[in-house]
Amino acid sequence: MKLKDIVNREIVNLTNCEQEPIHVPGSIQPHGFLIAIDADFVIRYTSANVNDFSVLTVEEVLQKPIEVLIGTDQLAEFRYYINHLQDRVTTPLIVNIENTQFQCVIHRSIDLLICEFEPVSEYIPRVSTVYDQAINFAKYMGQAMTLQQLSHSVATEIRALTGYDRVMVYRFDKDYNGEIFAESKVDEHEPFLGLHYPHTDIPLQARQLYIKNLLRLIVDINYTPVPIFTKENATNESLDLSHSTLRSVSPIHVEYLKNMGVGATLTISLIHEGKLWGLIACHHYSYKYIDHYTRIAAQLQGHFLTSQIQVREMAEEYTVAANINKSLETLLNLSFAPERASLQDLVKQTQILEIANAGGVAVVLNDIVYKAGKTPDDKSILKITAWAKKKASKGFYSTSSLPEHLPEAQEWCATASGILYYQLGVVHDETIVWFRPESLEEINWSGDPEKAIVKDANGLSPRKSFEKYQQIVKCRSHEWTKTEQTAASTFSYSLQKFITLILLTEEEARQRELTKQLKESNLELENISWISTHDLKEPLRKIQLFSSRLLDLDKNISPDVSNTLKKMNASANRMQRLISDITNYSKIRHSEKSFEAINLQELIEKVKQGLHEEIEEKNATITTQNLTSVTGIPVIVHQLFSNLIGNALKFNKEGVPAMINISQSKEPGLSPEPDDARLYTRITIADNGIGFENEFNDRIFKIFTRLHTADKYEGTGIGLALCKKIMQLHNGYIFAEGVKNEGATFSLYFPV
Structure with a gap:
């Protein structure tokens, strides 16, 4: 059988470490051995050092059933353990190989089971140790007032439990730069407490792996990686060791630890709200092995700590939040006249700065600035708000380092290194913005962060210097807390209503x-x-x-x-x-006359009597159909029909008897306007006169508008405009359609 190791031999340096596949190194650390079995319990992978812990060689183990290694007498127990395996098993299976007991930890990796064997330590903690831990944690949890004090107690407890030279609680900021938040160490070593480390020290894929595998052990930094073998031409040549304890370490990380002078490490992930909040980093300056149970006991301390992160942070923010809410309540209860002059009085209230712990504030309305406290000048404020409006998401934007995003803001560092912006409206560009001055901050780095990558004869490598480096950060304010943002948002909403009231009052x-x-x-x-x-x-x-x-x-x-x-x-x-x-x-x-029912047939007869001479002169015939009644002012409706019938007589064709037909719809219909849901009675007045082109059907209703000269057809150009006015008075509509030399039709819509 031909064998092949699966060691990842890609050359890794700081130019490509962000893409390094650290979860598939193809090798392990030598303080234990590893095998991977399939669903039939056949060994498909094994580490090269299997012979160091048993009498079997790699060739004698690969492609063989698991009982070849553990014996048939332990097979049933092994199968039972596998069948009851959960995603995260903390209790190892004790396996006897060649009269030596091993702690076997098993986890699933796709369709394989990865089994890691470590010799059982001479010291196995008593069951009561976990109980003692819980009691101790409860004790110092009650004594610790702050999260930092609690973290220090956890570091002290873990060092006493594990015996490492140094235990640190390492906290990340939003950019994943790290800070030594708490520390417990032996006296002869220099303190690292308060030192900062650049985000490049722990690259992205390493942080992602810390979320998957919460515990990481390196027994000897000078170890020689042990390759993993499989049968040549195997379908799956790589092996995902994300959850493995024995997994070999990135050569970049090994070199980094060597540069620090560290000999062995234990790292415990601190996960808060699904994110990597920090790490518990245990350092030893020589070889250091701790058994599985001690690791779990240390990890339990990490769980204790993460369970308290939110509680402690909330407790520390409570006093600040109480003061902010008090100022906010006072501010919201103030009363001002709804006029623009009140805005200046409002921004001068001390509480408006207190709710956001700001140095200055400005309200902008129609490019007029109302400000108080320490702020840039009006012209600069308008520049800032115009820029923030483009950057805002849902009308909100905040930053503690404005010059990093807006270079010209360097000149405003003394007043506006940080801004908290809320857009109050769009029409008048109403905004409010709080300002914070720069807070000169001294950061003590473990080495120069600008030299986190060193270029030497071998190319790029991790930094070798960890000497204390002091950096003074300029043009950056304190971060805006959630409590401050919430209070500012609440006030902004109230201010928006007040400005709306001002605008309504002005309107x-x-x-x-x-x-x-x-x-x-x-x-x-x-x-x-x-x-x-x-x-x-x-x-x-x-x-x-x-x-x-x-x-x-x-x-x-x-x-x-x-x-x-x-x-x-x-x-x-x-x-x-x-x-x-x-x-x-x-x-x-x-017209103030009341509306009443009008009999249309009777009204038309009266109109005909009034136009008797014109009707005889034009030899006109006036017919009616389905006329019932409408609701309106009788005198004005009489004038309406008199104008329309008179128009039809006036504009008849010369030598042709005038024919006028007046009809009413049998049933009410919908409005001719799409947005009107009322029902209407439609009345049409159609004639056989000279007509007109339909492009003029709106124009003819405008006052003083005529389509013909006065010498041919007498008139003032007011008649049809008067008809439209009458229909508007009756909440109705009038429309006209014409065909030149054939006639015109006027449609009247009276609401039912």
């Missing part, structure tokens, strides 16, 4: 002023109408009287003078009709 004032101006205009129009009715008609009557007398008295006047007098008389008549039509048009709007 109401504008409407009052417009109403006042409109009343004055209407009064002037009424005065003009009065003048038209009385003062203008009187001189016209005199003109008509004098011209008629001259024509009657002097029979010897020349034809030219006679024609001139006749034209003058006709013009005066047209002027008088125009004044009467204007007066009627203006009166329609002021």
Whole structure:
């Protein structure tokens, strides 16, 4: 049988370590051995050091059933353990191989079972150890007031339990830079507490693996990796060791630890709300092995700590939140007049800065800035809000390092290194923004973060220097907390309502002023109408009287003078009709007569009597169909039909008897306008006159609009405009359709 190892031999350095497949190294650490079996319990993979722990060689194990290794007497127990295997088993199976006991930890990997064997340690913790741990944790959990104090107690407990030289609680920031948050160490080693480490020290795929496998052990940093073998041409040559304890370590990480002078490590993941909150990192400066039970006991301490993260963080924020909420409550209870001047009074309230722990605040409305505290100038504030509006998600944006995103903000570091922005409205660009000055922060790095990657004769490698490096961070403010953001959001919502009230009040004032101006205009129009009715008609009557007398008295006047007098008389008549039509048009709007049922058939008969002479002159025939009744003002509806029938008589074809048909729909129908859901009675007045082109069907209803010259068809251009005004007064519609030289149809819609 030909064998092949599955060692990943890709060259790894800091140019490609972010893509390093660290979960499939193809090798393990030598303090135990590994096999992988299939569903039939046949060994498909084995580590090269199987012979170091048994009398069997790799060739004698591969492709053989598991009982070859563990014996038939343990097969039933082994199968039972497998059948009851869960995703995360903490209790190992004790297996006897060649009179040596091994702790066997098994987990599933796709369609294989990975079995890791480690010799049983001489020291196995008593069952009561876990109980003692829980008691101790409960004790110092009650004594620790802060999360940092609790973390220090956990570090101390784990060091006492495991015997490592140094135990650190390592906390990540939002960019995954790390900070030594708590530490317990032997006296002779220098402290690392408070030191920061750049995110490059723990690359992305390593962080992802820490989430999958919560415990990581390196017994000897100087170990020689043990390759894993399988049968040549096997279908699955790689082996996913994400959950393996024996998994070999990335050479980059090994070199990193060597540069630190570390000999052995134990790492426990701290998972909070599904994310990697931090690590418990245990360092020893020589070879260090701890058994499975001690690892689990240490991991239990990590679980204790993560269970308290949210509780402790909330407790630490409680006092701050209480003060903020008190200021917010005071602020929301303040009362101001709904006017723009109040905005300046509002921003001057000290509570508006307290709710966000800000140095300054500005409210912007129509590019006018109302500000208080330490802020940039008005022009700069408008630049900031315009930029933040583009960056905002759902009207919100915050940052503690504005110059990193907006380079020109470097000049505003003293007042606006951090901003908290809320958009209050779109129409008037209403916004509120809180400002924070820079908070000069001293960060103590474990080595220069700018030299986290070192270039030497061998290429790129992890940094070799971990000497304390002090960095002063400028142009960065304190982070905006969730409590501050929530309080600012609540106030912003209240401010938005207040600004809306201001705008409504201003709009109401504008409407009052417009109403006042409109009343004055209407009064002037009424005065003009009065003048038209009385003062203008009187001189016209005199003109008509004098011209008629001259024509009657002097029979010897020349034809030219006679024609001139006749034209003058006709013009005066047209002027008088125009004044009467204007007066009627203006009166329609002021009609206060009550609506009542109108018998249309009777109304048409009255109209015909009034137009008797015109009907005889045009030899007209007027027919009606289905006429019942409508609701309206009788006098005005009479004028409506009189105008429409009179129009049909006026615009008939010369020499052709006029035919006018007036009909009413049998059943009410829907409105001609799509947005109107009411029912209407439709009445049509159709004639066989000269008609018109349909492109003018809207234009003919405009006042003073005529399609023909006055010398051919008399009129003032007000008649149809008056008809539309009457229909509007009755909450109805009027439409016209025409065919040139064939006739016109007017449709009236009266609401039912």
